Amino acid sequence: MRRTLLAVAVLAAVGPAVADDAPHTLNIAPQSVNDALKVLAAETHLQIFSDGEALKGKTTAGLNGVYTAREALQQLLVGTGLSYRFTAENAVAVKAAENGSDATTTMPAVKVVGRYRFDPNSPDNPGYARTNSATASKTDTPIMQTPMSIKVVPKTVLDDQQAVVFDDAVTRNVSGVQRNFEFGDLYQGFIVRGFSLGANIYRDGLRQHAGYFEPAGMERIEVLKGAAAMLYGRTQPGGLVNYVTKKPRDEAHYSLQQQFGSFDMYRTTVDATGPVNEDKSLLYRLNVAYLSQNSFRDYNENERIYVAPSLTWRISDRTEATIQLEHQHDDYVMDFGIPALGNRPAPLPKGFYVGDEQLRLSSMDSNQIATNLSHRFNDHWKIEHKFNWHQWDHQFNSIFPAGSLNGDNRTINRALTTGPTDRETFATSLDLAGEFETYGLRHKLLIGGDYFHLKTNTYDNHWTYGAIPALDVFEPNNHLIDMNAVNAIPYDFWWKEKDEWYGVYAQDQITLWDKVHFLIGGRYDILSYGTGCCAATSQISDHEDNRLNPRFGIVYQPWQWLSVYGNYVESIGSNNGLTPTNANNKPELGEQYEAGLKTEFFDGRFTSNLAYYHLTKENMLTGVPGLPYRIPIGAARSQGVELDLTGEITDYLSMVGTYAYADARVTKDNGFAPWGLASKQGKRLPNVPEHSGSLWLTYHSDEHLKVGAGMFAQGKRAGDNDNTYDLPGFVRLDAMVSYSWNLSRSKLTTQFNVNNLLDKEYYRGSRASDRTGALPGEPISFIGSVRVDY
Structure with missing residues (x-):
């Protein structure tokens, strides 16, 4: 059988290596692999050479999201029986996968990282939803299988709202939560389901006591509604806030x-x-x-x-x-x-x-x-x-x-308070x-x-x-x-x-x-x-x-x-x-x-x-x-x-x-x-x-x-x-x-x-x-x- 290398795209402009270049917003519909590769080449300026016979009859599920050129190529070839190999900084060859082929010619394991195809619980996920939480059960359990109300506020939401104050990030994004205003606004606290949580905020599942908490060190905030004493000891029945x-x-x-x-x-x-x-x-x-x-x-x-x-x-x-x-x-x-x-x-x-x-x-x-x-x-x-x-x-x-x-x-009478207060907590779990x-x-x-x-x-x-x-x-x-x-x-x-x-x-x-x-x-x-x-x-x-x-x-x-x-x-x-x-x-x-x-x-x-x-x-x-x-x-x-x-x-x-x-x-x-x-x-x-x-x-x-x-x-x-x-x-x-x-x-x-x-x-x-x-x-x-x- 005659094998013909078909150039399905040419580089429109000379530039730096595109295999790991900046991400692109791509929307490639399900279609033949041949046509999909043409679209990918046009959008990313990647030179793609393919075995025309190997591509016959091959279809792809397409993709929709933000990908680098390499990531998009991986996703388009999922389930097609095709492999690829980069022959230059901005050129790649696509052909049928061969048994026993080495790692440079066999497509590596696919990790999908497009905007809407991230692992939903990855820190890199730019979306708002998270499907898992360990706060409600101390196990990494899907929220859909957890018989408690749990709300996760990821870093993406904090960034979009520029939430420079911790309590704003919670009260604006979680139902049934209000700010708790105590003596002189001494510390950040919350009211959940009607009841004050006092000064207790949890950090990675361990209790702290009193303070103002800086969002710059937070990956996400998780709010558990309802009593959580079975896992966390002395907590208020309204719930707990854990960052x-x-x-x-x-x-x-x-x-x-x-x-x-x-x-x-x-x-x-x-x-x-x-x-x-x-x-x-x-x-x-x-x-x-x-x-x-x-x-x-x-x-x-x-x-x-x-x-x-x-x-x-x-x-x-x-x-x-x-x-x-x-x-x-x-x-x-x-x-x-x-x-x-x-x-x-x-x-x-x-x-x-x-x-x-x-x-x-x-x-x-x-x-x-x-x-x-x-x-x-x-x-x-x-x-x-x-x-x-x-x-x-x-x-x-x-x-x-x-x-x-x-x-x-x-007129209002006034008093003064001056002097030090020292607090120290130890918390541990096994x-x-x-x-x-x-x-x-x-x-x-x-x-x-x-x-x-x-x-x-x-x-x-x-x-x-x-x-x-x-x-x-x-x-x-x-x-x-x-x-x-x-x-x-x-x-x-x-x-x-x-x-x-x-x-x-x-x-x-x-x-x-x-x-x-x-x-x-x-x-x-x-x-x-x-x-x-x-x-x-x-x-x-x-x-x-x-x-x-x-x-x-x-x-x-x-x-x-x-x-x-x-x-x-x-x-x-x-x-x-x-x-x-x-x-x-x-x-x-x-x-x-x-x-x-x-x-x-x-x-x-x-x-x-x-x-x-x-x-x-x-x-x-x-x-x-x-x-x-x-x-x-x-x-x-x-x-x-x-x-x-x-x-x-x-x-x-x-x-x-x-x-x-x-x-x-x-x-x-x-x-x-x-x-x-x-x-x-x-x-x-x-x-x-x-x-x-x-x-x-x-x-x-x-x-x-x-x-x-x-x-x-x-x-x-x-x-x-x-x-x-x-x-x-x-x-x-x-x-x-x-x-x-x-x-x-x-x-x-x-x-x-x-x-x-x-x-x-x-x-x-x-x-x-x-x-x-x-x-x-x-x-x-x-x-x-x-x-x-x-």
Whole structure:
């Protein structure tokens, strides 16, 4: 048979090697291989020579997405029985595969990396949807087979929205989540399904305590709805927020970004990763961020330094160890918001500041060491050990409101807090996970244990009332403080806190007929906790509780795209605190019933979760106005419906959509009239709107231009525990545009975001225990960015 080499394309212009050139947006329909190669050659300027006889009768499934020339060629030849070999930098020969041919002539294993054909859970996936999560089960389980509500916010969404603040990334993209505004906005916290999570944020599945968390080191954020105590110990019944850190990678990548925005905001980030040695057994990553900004709030500013190096050692093909270091320093101003007047926040300028210019700048230093050691015995069994040490030091310098507005409705009394607080946590876990079959049932078994220890020491502090002049809120004078008089005040406040537990747990995920998935688990905790206040000689009086927390769930998956699920879970909470009689509170207890539907379309590129939940909480605590105490008010119930939609609607249109209906109320009030607390029975839980939702859309017809817009809305919310005033509802509009250029092996991206496009006045949240402060939302603001990746 005569064999003829047919040139199906010629190079249109001389250029650099195209086999690994910049990516191209390609849309090649299913057709004959011969015709498809012609299209590929025309689009990529790749010279393709082929054996005409070998191509006869061969067809390809085509492709649609962003590929380099080599990747596109691999994808087009999948399943055709053809191989290729590069004969020059920009020329390739395609012919029939031969048995025993060497690696240079046989097509290598295909790894599809087009925009819409990525591994959906790869860090490189530019889409919004993720199909797997380990947060809900501590095993890498498809979300469709997990009987819990879990929402993943990937780095792509954070980048598109330029989410430089961690809590914005969560509240804008996850249904049923609000910002928790505590004393002076001291730390980042959330309200999930009506209940505050306190200061507890999880990092790679291990609990931290208090702080502000820098998004530059985050790969994605995962929010688990509902009680998670079976796996994570003392957690609040609403759920938990866990962020997954960036890890070292075996392919070199470098990124430098400069952001600039309203209120003199400047932020620089660096992300560098790659192999240290040739065999790629040693990998590194370095994330750095620097932030400097003022604010629309008077006398408010922030400066941050963040450095996070990490190293991974591939000890063998089955054993891997990673160590991560992290240091973060923040200089910032504690913000107590705007006091209430009548049934609304007082009609004051957005910039109103209750403090004083002489005593306003606080600081935080956070240091972490985290390790992860894993060993895979075989393809079915794995053991993993995690450890995290977190030290958080805070230096208070602030004036705060000492109660609500006075009877004249224009002056407010003030107090001061100064001095250090040191917090230290240790968290560790050991998990053994394996897969096996018994009598036709597939099992995914998890057996593990963990330990957590928190120690807080507030010492040599001022918590002083009466020494600070009252402030006229309508004509504020923020220059009344005499620092010599402040420094002469004797120390009068000390606080100690301890929280410790040991937990063991077991969980089995059972699959029957490939359609029914059961989750059965239980955990036993030994808890020790205590608080001491308020003299230097105060000692912690230890208290101990033991608790068994079960969890049951079921998923029925009649088709691959649909799952029907339900769960029942119990939890033991993490809030204790001290009563005015120096008694320690019992832990809060939670119980949840949930049912819902999940869908997954377009090969996992578009997902949804619709859930109904009924959640109760006993031994619920509330703060005492003007004092650092917490007392149990009884019980509360939250029930509602949540909807999350995430992914690619078309090849060019991506979206994140959320909606939540929440009915969250106090159902039982023990009554504490001696401390001036009115009955709260039937009251709505603060900062929880009945209706809330968001929508974010981006359109990207090619790899260069992307435009996006979205809205974020919340209904009217109770401003405090007693429901004496409300935060008004609002709708905020945002928008973005970005453009990228491919420069040899580099990529330059410019981006511009506008937040609160219509300059809507709104409030992010309020302090729940009293009427002293509602935190205004940011007015119209801009963020620009220039980023280079190579």
